[in-house]
Amino acid sequence: MGNQWTLQDATNEFPAVVEAAQGGAPQHVTRQGVEAVVVLSAEEYRRLMALDAGREPKRDFVRHLLGAPKLPEGMDDIFDDRDEYSSAVRDVGPRD
Structure with missing residues (x-):
């Protein structure tokens, strides 16, 4: 039967499933068509x-x-906030 079995077939032929698995071939058993x-x-x-x-x-x-x-040693201050971005605020009032 190869290495693919339905649950019913695997149940009926369990000695063959075990023998094949012991021979090094993993045996896949499906239930309602799903492994x-x-x-x-x-x-x-x-x-x-x-x-x-x-x-x-x-x-x-x-x-x-x-x-x-x-x-690295001496580089622990590279993330200081001293270089904050400066941004200019502009007026975004209503358009004419």
Whole structure:
């Protein structure tokens, strides 16, 4: 049956699903035409979990910002407000 099964077929042929998965071919099971699960061998599952465990945990946005590089020594004042923009105000009264 390949590696695509309906839920009913996978239930009826479960030993074949398990054997194929143990042979290294993930088995896709659909429910009402939509992929529901993938049956993997225990070995493949452990391999994937080990890969996932080696990843850096997701960082939230605040931690991402706090992890930004720091300014070099002596450059901490480059964001002072002393260079504020000056703008002239003009009258925008009614047009004639």
